[in-house]
Amino acid sequence: DQQVKQNSPSLSVQEGRISILNCDYTNSMFDYFLWYKKYPAEGPTFLISISSIKDKNEDGRFTVFLNKSAKHLSLHIVPSQPGDSAVYFCAASSNSGGSNYKLTFGKGTLLTVNP
């Protein structure tokens, strides 16, 4: 049951370039989308989120784009830095379920930013 899919297990980019991480979802009831970052031996850390009423949210070097008709979202990191190297998880939730925080996660994409 893969309601949230991250089809690229890994991505490698050069420092200073743009990193684009993609995520697809199948559940039309999802109305809140989030990106978490995870370093080895640490728990996931919240990065950025977007409500389904928006199509873009920006926070510094991080921008999340949402295409509801395609059920697709992406995380853009620009410029990428070596410290951004981590596993990035896409997650989604449905407010109609009573809690914004019952998150459904994707499997993650390992981003490597090369100096």
Added chain:
Amino acid sequence: EPEVTQTPSHQVTQMGQEVILRCVPISNHLYFYWYRQILGQKVEFLVSFYNNEISEKSEIFDDQFSVERPDGSNFTLKIRSTKLEDSAMYFCASSKDSMGTGELFFGEGSRLTVL
């Protein structure tokens, strides 16, 4: 910066034994969660807890699992009789409220190995 702390970081147990994983959420948070990640798979929601009771649980959270907050600070996950398939990283998380940006604060995780 306040953080969620989890103990133990790693526990090895025999199949059929009881295990208790402990978490100290961030002090002014009201909502508490357990998630788990089986090696190579996605992070999965187990249970959410508010006002001293379970607010939501997944189908994974069967009768072998229980949670409690016995002393107002520790939030524990008990697995009554462990199975091999319970081997996973268990993440505790907390949040201020159930609405908002979806920002859960995760602990570093407790790795459970069932032999």
